[in-house]
Amino acid sequence: MMIMKKLTLILLWLTLFLPAPSTIAQEMPEKLKLKEVKTEKKIRAAREKVDEMIEDTLTNEYLDTISIRKKLELNDYSMIGFQYGASLSQVMWNPAQKQDMLLMPVNFGVMYTRYGKMFGYMPYFGFQAGLFYAREGYQFEYDEDDDYTFTIEGAEKAVMQVVELPVLAHIHVDFWKMKLLVNIGCYAGYRMSIERFPGKNSSVAEEIKYSFLETDNRFDYGIKGGVGIGLVFDPIEIHITGMYKHSFSSLYQPDYYSEYYYRYAYPSNIIISAGVHFQLTKRTGQTKHNLKKIAKEMVYGK
Secondary structure: OHHHHHHHHHHHHHHHHOOOHHHHHHHHHHHHHHHHHHHHHHHHHHHHHHHHHHHHHOOHHHHHOOOOOOOOOOOOOEEEEEEEEEEEEEEEEEOOOOEEOEEEEEEEEEEEEEEEEEOOOEEEEEEEEEEEEEEEEEEEOOEOOOOEOOOEOOEEEEEEEEEEEEEEEEEEEEEOOEEEEEEEEEEEEEEEEEEEEEOOOOOOOHHHHOOOOOOEOOEEEEEEEEEEEEEEEOOEEEEEEEEEEEEOOOOEOOOOOOOOOOOEEEEEEEEEEEEEEEEOOOOOOOOHHHHHHHHHHHHHOO
């Protein structure tokens, strides 16, 4: 009897104080939802904290070290342009002779420019190659003391028509809508024709007035370099340059006059020119500001 009473009391207590199974089934999904919401909030807060840490670490110094070659090629573009100018021409004579600089208003050609970069992120380098037609020559100066003007084959002055193929290393520094230019390289050329002008007290034989002698050197080669400034109006650039060209090919064979006493004559020219260049591909990465901007876009997106 006592056992039955105890069992009855236990069942009564369970009925009063424990929830029904249906109630437990209803409460379980709500608890899971609350846990999911709390978990999502924690993940979101962690992401925000990581973003803040990344933002703090993206200093200018760090962005300068990021390589973005896989994203796009920096300053990796090409141009084709047309250059026209004038030159002051003279010759380095050995033995030395008095001479005047000869103004030649004809120097034009087409130039191909290919920009590149060094170490993957220094967009300051490239090369240029072209084809030019020009005139150059020499003119001896009258010596008042001796009342005499030196001549070669009776000519006090000569003008040559030449073509040349320059290949130059090209360095540029960009800022705003401008760029500073430095060129240095070599060239190969050919002296196509010559015209000799007689002096007051001399004459030039008709057969050599418009022709080279067998002892003349017609193939030319030497160095060429200079500086300039560029104005950038994408997709057009205007380049203004000052160049110096020095030949290593004498106008004539050294022993043409004497097999014992060699003579040399190396032409040189100072060239001032301006040209219009057309960008064949898109120009990018021309300044440090743009490089940092591209690096940030890689991390955060546009």
